[in-house]
Amino acid sequence: MNKLTRRELIKAGIATGGAVAAGQAVNALAQEAIQGGRSVSRTAGTPRFPVPSACGMCSARCGIIAYLEDNIVVKIEGNPRDPNNHGRLCARGLAGIQVLYSPDRLAFPMKRTGARGEGKWQRLSWDQAYAEVVEKLKAWQGNRPEALVLLSGLDDLLVSRLARAYGTPHWFSSAALTRANKETALNLTMGVSVDVNHLAYAKYILNFGANPYETGQYHVPLVQRLIDGRLSGAKLVTFDPRTSNTAGKSDEWFPIRPGTDGLVALAMANVIVQLGLYDRDFVENWMNVPLTLLAAHLAQYTLEAAEAASGVKGAHIRRIAIEFATTHPATTISGGGASLHANGVQTERAIALLNALTGNIDIRGGYCLPRTYALAEPGPLPPDPKVKNALLVDRASVLASYAPSQQVFPAIRDGRLKCGVLMTWGHNAAYTHPNTSLVAGVLKDERLVPFHVAVDTFLTETAALADMVLPAATYLESWGIYSPPAYDLVPFVGLQQPVVKPQGEAVPFHNIAIELARRVGGGLEKPFAFGSMEDYIKIAISRIEGLTRAGGLDYLKEHGVWRDPVAQPEYRTYEKEGFNTPSGQFEVYLPQLEEAGQPTLPTYIPVPGLTEFYEEEFVLITYMPGILAADLAAPSAWLSEITHDNAVWINKEVAEYKLIRTGDLVTVKSPVGQITLKAHVTQGIEPHVVAISGGTGHWGMGRVARGEKFQSSDGNTRLIWWGEKHGNGVHPHSLIPVTTDPIGGGQAWLDTKVTIEKVRR
Amino acid sequence: MGEEVQVIYNVFHEPPLGVPIAIYFYMTGLSAGSFIMSTLAYGFGMKKFKPLGKIGVTLAVILLVLAPVNLIIDLGQPLRAWHLFPYLNAASPITYGSFLLTIYPINCMIYGYFMFTHNDKLTKIFGLIGIPLAISVHGYTGFILAMSKARALWNTALMPFLFLVSAMVSGIAMMMLVLIIWGKFFTKDRKVNESLLWDLSTMLVISIGLDLFLVFSDLAVLLTADSEAREAAMLILTLNFSPIFVGGEIILGSLIPLLLMVLPWTRRRVWPTALAAFLVMAGIMAMRYVMVIGGQSVPLS
Amino acid sequence: MARVRWGMVVDLRRCIGCHACAVACKAENLTPLSVFRNWVKIIEKGRYPNVSRSFLPSMCNNCDNPICVRNCPTQATYKREDGIVMQDPHRCIGCKYCMASCPYDVRYLDPLKGIVQKCTWCVHRVDAGLEPACVNACPTNALIFGDVNDHESRIARTLAANAVQVLKPEKDTFPHVFYIAGDAVAMRTFGFGEGGE
């Protein structure tokens, strides 16, 4: 690079970045390439060595560049070439370095010597560890492979392959805890797993239960464009029982009673149809139900009914429906708040319907279908297991995108699922599942779970109860290949490559799977014969001609991402070969639900118990504070320092009536458990609702996660101040019973009835 | 504006000036006060106050050696204290303080040396030189607070003057106590020089009056100034610091001693006066604490 | 050509209160725990159901008339020609008078080194022609850094095109962190201690 003077470089970097006056929808970051991609040492000012990769702190997989000084990662920044995050990261992406170098990481394989959970361990070599696991796996492989139960987390590329190759249907993903209901609804309706909201060009954004300012499956890519869209004049309307950061900054926020979003959406659909504000072309050509039949069905969803159940005034619902239908282009966004209920699938179907009715499907600024590259899987693919998944017996759940992970432990306890060997791969069930006391009870019971291997980076609450722990490497030390939904609607591929050698004796998840398959043998090794992970990735990207021409894996190693340089976004892609559904259309009517005893048209099913409120009853909703993640954030001191404890939100009037002030201790009781924590009295929550954040209250995961200061070579560890001053929070999950959406199989996190009482000092 | 507001997240850094600084202010105040008391006789020839001469200068020197120790231990880099001289900053009150904290004790020792060697002429000269030094060695500490725009409680022209009056009040009170203890325990006839004591007591009453007036006018202006100033005033009048300010500094430290020294049945009695002097000294320590720590307790962000 | 005078704009229409700037700063400058060069103040206001939230990222304003520099007894903190108020770690004696003087609480005593530190707009990056770390990280491009004296620069054009405010203008420090669409309530100081969620 020629020697630009300091001012020219910053000016040029900025000048091309361009979005100056409000209203200019130019994505300020698209031309950032010249600016990003460089970092200098804090002391010597000398350039640092960049290694592009992908963030592993959440499902968005933003492109990162890890900067090294003498082979030590000193900084993580965004990769400006990544078309989704444009070189920008969120707090967790930046803090990944503290997960990599965490003093609380597991350093070597261990086997318990005391009772489960007693915390007495004996170090093993990897060979010893493999040998014991292989012996246990071989014991069941022949006669009852379905006795192997596998729970996997974010990085489960090869874990499902291992399960199928072994012959067990009992593979469960943590994704089921979150995306099951929405994915099932979208899959049945449009044949896709996610809606890509093209917010930078939208003029109206209707938000049911998403919190993009803090969380979201594709947090940075989505919120970046939400802001660009808002600065170009888009209106943001949010339905959420509490004032999340998103609700607090929306143009209009409507506090809604939990589990009633579907009814509000259907009432809006009814208004749109009755006033004839629908898009005639899409409704007549692309919906698999005649408008007359749909209109008759929707007529039951009156504004009065919606107001009575949701608490949102009918007049508001009507006005917002008209605004949404008459402002183009528009799109909904929806998150955990809408789908994590017992009626989650129906709710998401109703929300999707709103976009279809108004002709906003797959248009510029609308509710688009995901653009991704299909990544090939190296053969030979393992056959599907002969035995059916014990938890997918009733008809409805056959349609679910995921098997219900939250039902694993109740099923083992009740004998519906016989477990011989349990393997948890980066899935901290004892902390992230509902009804944690039940989970812990089962995990400790050697009759129910004869042998449990935990593969994780930390001694999590789950690993602490295991028989054997295998140290897993983090995403910064392992391979991965992803094609996340492109938020600029041109597909791309992102590479996750090791930026440093694994720390201690940690081994990447995938390599543990490959090694186990090889050592167990008996056919298990065949689907893993592709060699190393690099070989796997070469095969995975082999069908993408442009990338192969550009240099394939070598190109990705150097740049981190590849996107077809000439491709332009296309719209209404369904017009070519229709939707990926049986009818090729947007399936408002789902005949397959008939035999499963579920309504075939988008229908509002009141969540049992949430329609009437006795004097002392509230609905408990849980949420994830922006700075934390379910688990991977707690070991980072930078993140925990900002958010380390929680409280139960109580509406101010309700609190005054119960003589509760902020800071008072309150006992929250549900049908399955009770906890005591501080109260946070606020104007910003619906009076029938109380809210508690997740992500804190760790009793495992190491000293930083527990807010405990300790001596170490890093002076900072003795400066951990929040444990003593505020405590490290109270985990709400023991309050939440296992309840499942009958169609999607997803956990209903937000339907729990509780009582709250002030603790008399 | 009655808007319902709640701070969800914010960051407050540790108050920079801690208790050692309050103690430092207290000690320099006492030292300046006792020095000036000692010069009443040896500098201004007021024979009556001669007994205070030697005690005054010894206490002034001891306190002036102890006071800076508080400063040095409070430094993040104590071994770099010498930087204050070569890298001086003419715009910073601390620079002036550094030089004063070296010149003033030297002068005190010379003044004390000539006093103990009965060279009245030189004692007078160095006594008179010492007076502006004593006033400025304590006055500058007032400027430290006054010239910090950040803190509403400090940023007032009254601060140096308030500090000096507090120095006089605590200095006189200490002298009274010293006189009483000296009289009761260290003299052959166990008798206190009562006439000197009553003179000091009158001076104390006047000084306390002046002090209260300054505090009153300071608060009156604060309460009517901008919201930050009003909050600072409310902090010490009604909220967390009110026990120390209203209870400690005002009631116990000023009003009760005033009554003890004025009411007929306690006036001009040794033990009530001793109690009054003791309460005044405690009250001025409370004032230093409230001013330093209280001043930094109104959030800046 | 006019002298370079660096400045920072915080566009509160774009800020989502996500703390990424604060974490980026800790990562770039290894700021110890318990102290902060920058942070994001979050407030909630209004009565149910008209409740809203505001965010206010705060950092050293690198003022044109910095009280901290005027009051530092050893000139360990000094203002560079381009406006950045620097800290000389070898000269600072840790007397903390600069912390007592700054109206914005943006200075801290480094608990591991016993000297005072502050945001210096990532001067090691700026001198290498890069943006400060928080600007580089902000997911919604709410932070803009550049030379306010250069009319073609993005920051100059942004300042020309938008009404801006600074924190506590009445203190006459002439701060050079400019806020667009600031919420008066969030910019006010009040209350004692944090509410917490």
Ligand SMILES: Nc1nc2c(c(=O)[nH]1)N[C@H]1C(S)=C(S)[C@@H](COP(=O)(O)OP(=O)(O)OC[C@H]3O[C@@H](n4cnc5c(=O)[nH]c(N)nc54)[C@H](O)[C@@H]3O)O[C@H]1N2
């Ligand atoms: N920073 C951060 N980002 C994350 C994560 C994280 O932990 N931290 N986790 C990642 C993961 S695993 C996931 S699944 C996504 C989840 O992210 P989202 O899908 O956005 O879901 P949440 O943030 O859990 O909840 C969104 C909002 O729903 C509201 N809500 C609760 N009940 C209801 C209701 O009945 N109706 C309505 N309308 N709203 C309701 C809650 O108050 C909350 O503000 O985020 C991902 N991104």
Ligand SMILES: Nc1nc2c(c(=O)[nH]1)N[C@H]1C(S)=C(S)[C@@H](COP(=O)(O)OP(=O)(O)OC[C@H]3O[C@@H](n4cnc5c(=O)[nH]c(N)nc54)[C@H](O)[C@@H]3O)O[C@H]1N2
């Ligand atoms: N109350 C309530 N609870 C919830 C939710 C809610 O909204 N409300 N959300 C639910 C949701 S959406 C989810 S997704 C779950 C959390 O779903 P999970 O995916 O289980 O979340 P984590 O436990 O953070 O997953 C990371 C786990 O893998 C380990 N690990 C460490 N490094 C790596 C790595 O490099 N790769 C992989 N794969 N793993 C690694 C971590 O130690 C941790 O145990 O939480 C659920 N819990």
Ligand code: SF4
């Ligand atoms: S949104 Fe944040 S945590 Fe998720 S991948 Fe992007 S930078 Fe990482």
Ligand code: SF4
């Ligand atoms: S990183 Fe950007 S959006 Fe996030 S809090 Fe900081 S300034 Fe606001």
Ligand code: SF4
């Ligand atoms: S904000 Fe404070 S520390 Fe920064 S330059 Fe201004 S007065 Fe100095």
Ligand code: SF4
């Ligand atoms: S702490 Fe350091 S920078 Fe601050 S005033 Fe003292 S010597 Fe100057």
Ligand code: SF4
């Ligand atoms: S400019 Fe640099 S030092 Fe200042 S707050 Fe941003 S990251 Fe921190």
Ligand SMILES: [Mo]
């Ligand atoms: Mo999730």
